[in-house]
Amino acid sequence: MPSKPPHADIPLRLLVPTQYVGAIIGKEGATIRNITKQTQSKVDVHRKENAGAAEKPISIYSTPEGCSAACRMILDIMHQEAKDTKTADEVPLKILAHNNFVGRLIGKEGRNLKKVEQDTNTKITISPLQDLTLYNPERTITIKGPIEDCCQAEVEIMKKVREAYENDIAAMNTHLIPGLNLGALGLFPSSSNMPPPPPGNASGGAPYGCFGAPEQETVHVYIPAQAVGAIIGKKGQHIKQLSRFAGASIKIAPAEAPDSKMRMVIVTGPPEAQFKAQGRIYGKLKEENFFGPKEEVKLETHIKMAAAAAGRVIGKGGKTVNELQNLTAAEVVVPREQTPDENDQVIVKINGHFYASQLAQRKIRDILTQVKQSQKGGVAMNTSPNPQGFTEMGSHTQGLTQDHQPRRK
Template structure:
């Protein structure tokens, strides 16, 4: 007996109507098992399978295009693809490849997963994959860590399994996140959810409509699935929106999609050359918003999310075509940034209390609000340090020097901007006065320009990340830099004087590697600082470079501090030995 999967059934299709359809096409079958929006048909042999697929795949039944394909049982079917997990952060991709290549000399394909440091390997035959699983599963490295190797589990078929398997399944595509006016959410959902079910059934994508906040005029819609499924679902949603807008006598409803701020520059291109190509090919007008967090909107970073809105204006078809091109470019940029196999785990080492790549919205299921995202862009350091939980709530102090002409924009009218930044980041920020001797670079070990003011930022590492980002963006907007340009600012962190040697490293190896990987300029005090406990480390560069260097410096300081012997303490009232 063989089974055939028939999907994309409309809500009004039942077993009786499906039996009638099969009889009309002279298809012999044994049994029908009805499920929600799909069914399984049992037939005699593979010839009948081919017959039913040929006749029903693509057939229009009650307005829905059916999908018919063989239902391959997975219990006895061996795959030629395996997944390797439980990888320690310090294990390099090359080590894993060497292990796998030692099992078989044939050509293999290696793919890194975007979550939890997984690695997928595709062999030529299932037998080679089975041999690798048997020999490498529970393999122990010199440090005592063990890897887990098992067959790749494809959960593509069931929508229910898709919703629950985000954390450890196959490589996941970047979701499409679109913004719609909250007034249209009811039309998108439809009566008793019929419209949204039809969209998900026809597009084979998962659509999540986030909870509407009363103070926000817009609603976020997240679409997950293959690129084609996401774009199809987006087009169907916007078609519903356009129909609803026409009934309300509104027109020119644009597409609005979200893009991570860190890759917007590449979407725009140098002097706008990339986005101009998109507009010329599709005949649309595309505008990328500047990043300016404001309270109460979708950009409100109480949800810790750093995005820009890409607005596409034009006809429905041309806008859909433009969305496909932009989404494809976003996926390419994201894969480039996450291309390093170690990035997800190593980012947690450099930024111990920052959410890792697995917390980016494409990596985890959406709930009521968007999860935090601290997108680091590039750079990692081998090795790591423990004690993450203890460090998460530790307060850090950073001194950020802001150009004098940009201070007004950072503070805002009656201090509104700086208050918003503190509220959104949960950090404390104090901008010193122009007459403060420390506020303009005076008495500093390095001879910097005096046309800057010092902002003292206090908070956890996550609060630091967000507060510094907002200030960098405010300065960038005030200086009217192009979207692909970056503003370079100076930051200082105070470190124990005794830890300078650890930061420098043997023959300057640590500080050189830090500058090479982060792209920032790291300056250490060379003059005698006198009898002081702490000295400043100066870091100059764009936002991501300075963040990378700051995390590395703090990592080295923490390693140094843990290596110091604990001070000896005597019991109160203990007798003292007389000499």
């Protein structure tokens, strides 16, 4: 019987008014340190996200009880601050949840949500599907009522979200790699768990082409040179099995130099095959102790794209690439002053743990799909409100000479 995944996989995400962020952090961070200490949790206040926005996200990582305790303390601080500054009569609790879980939270004909409202004596609303964009897969759940009731509603809501997450993992584990969860991240569309696309943006967010079989993709994954033997296996058995399991072509490129510390693995196949193959490569490196027991496996992957499309990935002033990094937690780099190859292609580098890398790859493919569709049809790419990220592209020379990547350590 596989062990249950740790609850910490799903942080509690809150949305708080920017004006209260200072009070939550406290002088020299004293208040937030007190919250983390008392509740045994890790609390990230995303102050730099969405500069100028009226609200900021806060991520809380802990046990369900720890998350709820930290949430209570934050809500208390906001209420006290609102009272002291006379800025608001009411401060609702706002929770962010990935859209894939929201349908199950609402329930058939809204029954689940109504029950939570009745049991906790609160008023709960959920932001509409139309608010979702490529770079914002989360819905905002707004809870109104006395502090005690709001906190009880948080417990019930997150119980359902975690349940949905664990069910997704269990379903995926029956025919995928243990511990890897494709559904919860919304990496691929499927009839069972994907919502209909927001109106007016029929092509947005679908990693596959609009019709027919999913497109073949080639990704270069860089692994430690000493791990090549483990990936290939005795007489090539492991790499053959991996190739069959994933439905992908997997080849190890020759070393670039005799003393190269990294080797390139060339993975070719549709999106789902990429997910399976790359997931097993990450898993194998962990199993074979190429990374420490408490060390996260982070690998660099390269995607090739038409030089003319690279500006789309960067975005005006680096806006798109910055949003991509904030969303995925991967480092995304379009190296500066690249010379396009014989096919007029350049590389985009992605560095991060498995889920971060997969999400970044999917989002970049989405952008490339949009570019292709706009070139084919000769029509403007966006028929709906601009999903941040499809910004106007400058000349591709400009796109290639910028190295937009606030480095993540």
